[in-house]
Amino acid sequence: MTTLTTAPVAPLLDLLFAVDKEAHPASDPEVAAYWNGLTAPERSALMQSRTDYADFYARLKNLPLAVSRETGNLLYMLARSTRASAIVEFGTSFGLSTLCLASALRDNGGGHLITSEFEASKVARARQHLTDGGLADLVEFREGDALETLARDLPASVDLLLLDGAKGLYLDILALVEPHLRTGALIIADNADHCPPYLEKVRGGNGYLSLPFSDEVELSIYLG
Numbered sequence: 337m338t339t340l341t342t343a344p345v346a347p348l349l350d351l352l353f354a355v356d357k358e359a360h361p362a363s364d365p366e367v368a369a370y371w372n373g374l375t376a377p378e379r380s381a382l383m384q385s386r387t388d389y390a391d392f393y394a395r396l397k398n399l400p401l402a403v404s405r406e407t408g409n410l411l412y413m414l415a416r417s418t419r420a421s422a423i424v425e426f427g428t429s430f431g432l433s434t435l436c437l438a439s440a441l442r443d444n445g446g447g448h449l450i451t452s453e454f455e456a457s458k459v460a461r462a463r464q465h466l467t468d469g470g471l472a473d474l475v476e477f478r479e480g481d482a483l484e485t486l487a488r489d490l491p492a493s494v495d496l497l498l499l500d501g502a503k504g505l506y507l508d509i510l511a512l513v514e515p516h517l518r519t520g521a522l523i524i525a526d527n528a529d530h531c532p533p534y535l536e537k538v539r540g541g542n543g544y545l546s547l548p549f550s551d552e553v554e555l556s557i558y559l560g
């Protein structure tokens with residue numbers, strides 16, 4: 337049986353991805369007004385910021401901002417094919433990527449997924465979605481800034497890291513998790529083009545091999 341493609345997870349993801357499609361930033365008048373009031377350089381600076389992310393994501397707290405359905409499938413495929421049992425996720429939101437990754441853990445025979453999110457209402461929603469998907473037993477929710485919550489108590493050996501929180505922090509979060517990455521661990525970074533220092537690090541050797549897998553995803557392997 338494939339957890340990702342059967343009930344209860346498959347219909348739940350159908351519903352949540354459909355909601356995500358409708359709930360883009362322009363659909364929220366307050367967010368749209370805020371975003372439209374910024375110049376292109378201001379938007380770019382905000383996306384890359386290592387200091388203003390809390391205010392920015394607080395404004396977006398009612399939006400799922402999920403990975404694409406294709407990326408969700410890719411996460412499942414990568415976690416399954418590497419037989420991952422220890423996964424760390426930066427950026428839970430409503431838990432769509434978490435559902436895909438936890439489905440892979442279930443089909444791998446079990447494991448542990450640590451996911452991080454600082455918006456309390458999002459943690460509550462994601463927790464409910466994981467419960468609805470029958471996967472809550474595999475997931476540890478760490479509520480708070482991931483710079484703090486992922487700075488402690490990580491598994492000795494992490495098989496897969498998903499970076500999908502504030503883009504400007506990708507390098508900082510990688511630095512926290514790197515001592516725990518097993519040789520051969522995969523790092524999937526969504527929209528990493530907003531974090532040039534991260535791309536410089538993983539593409540420039542430094543113990544990684546990396547490629548832009550799609551428009552959205554930078555896929556890297558940790559070589560130890």
Ligand SMILES: C[S@@+](CC[C@H](N)C(=O)[O-])C[C@H]1O[C@@H](n2cnc3c(N)ncnc32)[C@H](O)[C@@H]1O
Nearest residue numbers: 393402403427429432433453454481482501502
């Ligand atoms: C793009 S969304 C994640 C989408 C999710 N991975 C999915 O596919 O369903 C990014 C999320 O990261 C959260 N976030 C951003 N920076 C964070 C930080 N420093 N610590 C914890 N959560 C953070 C935001 O509140 C937002 O919900």
